[in-house]
Amino acid sequence: MGELGALRHWSKTRLRVHLDVAADQEPKAALLRQGFALWNQATENGFTLSYVDNAGDAEIVVKLVPRSHFASGSIVGQATVLYRGNQTLSHADVAIDQALGEAETVQVAAHEMGHALGLDGHSGEGADLMFPYLHLPAAITKRDVNTVKLAYKDVLGRSLAEAPPSGKEPGEMHTATITCSGR
16 A cells, blocks of 8 residues: 655754744644654654744745645645755645644644655555554654654764755755645
8 A cells, every 4th residue: 555665864854844824724833833743752852843934944834725735635735845866855845734623634744744854655554654544643653763764864873063054965856746645
């Protein structure tokens, strides 16, 4: 059912996120942050996400969108990543169905952040957060964490001062889009 694709990574673990949400969607923005925080907890503070007001200052831009935004009515989340030939990420855009309930928003936010962090593809194990279909509760499994650690083995093992600035890595740019279905 699921298949893990390429393992990509950012050149750093401190990332800026912009939540492109309307003022009346602020309660949903809190749920998005809750879902993203699951990765920080599961990786024992391996990632630091800071929230910025300007999309141009962010590596990751997240939008709440109507379901009609997606190519299929069953899609509830989508991540599009920009990366170089050496698999180093330089930008990610995440879209999440604005009509999801609270628990579903947290789960899809965490799942799509997994893609934004570099996990291309899906797990075949139903308990994994990176399983391709929405499922509750939102929980990052040891298998999910091990996959992220594999993608970041070189980045997490060095100080952030050694990491090159994002967007300065050599190589041709590529794009990948990954979707998550509600079933």
